[in-house]
Amino acid sequence: MSGDPDTAFQYRSDGRLLHLLTLRDMPAAMITGILDRAQALAEGGRPHAGRGILGNLFFEPSTRTRCSFEIAAAHLGWHVVTVAAGTSSQVKGETLADTVQTLATMGVTAFAVRHEESGAALEAARAAPEGVAVINAGGGSADHPSQGLLDALTVRREKPDIASLSVAICGDVRHSRVARSDVQVFSALGVTDIRLVGPSELLPEEAPAGCTPVGDMNAGIRDADVIVMLRIQTERMQKASIPEPSEYHRHWGLTRERLALARPDCLVLHPGPMNRGVEIADEVADGPRSRVLQQVRNGILTRMALLEALAGA
Numbered sequence: 384m385s386g387d388p389d390t391a392f393q394y395r396s397d398g399r400l401l402h403l404l405t406l407r408d409m410p411a412a413m414i415t416g417i418l419d420r421a422q423a424l425a426e427g428g429r430p431h432a433g434r435g436i437l438g439n440l441f442f443e444p445s446t447r448t449r450c451s452f453e454i455a456a457a458h459l460g461w462h463v464v465t466v467a468a469g470t471s472s473q474v475k476g477e478t479l480a481d482t483v484q485t486l487a488t489m490g491v492t493a494f495a496v497r498h499e500e501s502g503a504a505l506e507a508a509r510a511a512p513e514g515v516a517v518i519n520a521g522g523g524s525a526d527h528p529s530q531g532l533l534d535a536l537t538v539r540r541e542k543p544d545i546a547s548l549s550v551a552i553c554g555d556v557r558h559s560r561v562a563r564s565d566v567q568v569f570s571a572l573g574v575t576d577i578r579l580v581g582p583s584e585l586l587p588e589e590a591p592a593g594c595t596p597v598g599d600m601n602a603g604i605r606d607a608d609v610i611v612m613l614r615i616q617t618e619r620m621q622k623a624s625i626p627e628p629s630e631y632h633r634h635w636g637l638t639r640e641r642l643a644l645a646r647p648d649c650l651v652l653h654p655g656p657m658n659r660g661v662e663i664a665d666e667v668a669d670g671p672r673s674r675v676l677q678q679v680r681n682g683i684l685t686r687m688a689l690l691e692a693l694a695g696a
């Protein structure tokens with residue numbers, strides 16, 4: 384386990400998960416345990432009955448993650464309360480910590496926190512009373528751990544020998560929390576060929592250990608087993624550095640012709656929301672190699688497994 388306070392903070396003294404803030408340095412056995420449980424649920428396993436209340440704190444837009452946590456909680460028999468930016472007392476100056484403590488006092492047992500600030504989930508976890516879990520549901524450009532886990536589940540269900548795969552993560556890697564969580568989860572599961580593919584201004588200034596930056600789309604996806612496409616995250620960029628969409632598509636978009644360079648059974652993932660005609664062509668998004676909707680289904684299973692684990696099941 385890392386000595387880093389952010390990562391150490393998410394574990395109990397016996398090593399079990401207390402919060403899910405990041406996949407950074409998460410032991411492979413813990414990742415595998417969550418994926419195994421999600422897989423068991425996919426195969427008809429009965430959810431553990433619970434009495435939880437999920438507090439969905441979404442201070443940044445979301446369709447998939449917010450609804451996925453709501454539906455996962457409903458499948459477990461939990462209640463859900465949702466607090467959204469613009470309609471919460473945050474607009475009157477309430478701090479995130481006060482929001483967490485207020486809702487925990489009402490009986491919320493776990494929070495899913497989406498925020499533009501990378502450190503918001505940690506702040507919520509520090510404020511949460513003992514026994515109340517916090518899940519980072521996407522923070523800034525740093526972490527989106529439940530997305531990383533559901534992406535790994537989506538790949539593992541079709542390609543169980545995950546360590547042998549070549550994974551290309553393409554597009555706006557620099558501003559992507561999904562890219563970071565995907566690199567962490569695939570690295571932990573033993574993948575050694577992880578390529579970060581995109582124009583230099585959209586790649587990290589320093590590639591994470593074990594990743595290969597590739598500045599050419601065709602070279603980056605050649606013989607890949609898995610391609611993860613990312614949208615350009617304009618909300619985290621300077622206006623001047625946003626590429627023109629049709630030009631971007633020409634150089635970096637995943638088209639049917641380009642996909643033919645990857646392995647014939649290559650899986651195409653995209654965390655969504657997709658910008659069709661920019662990073663991905665319709666024919667690929669809706670084509671036979673696309674696993675976008677499987678990711679959505681697996682998201683519910685993964686979040687059920689996570690809520691169970693955090694509730695101590």
Ligand code: CP
Nearest residue numbers: 445446447448654655
């Ligand atoms: N994948 C993802 O985080 O999508 P949303 O922003 O719609 O939640």
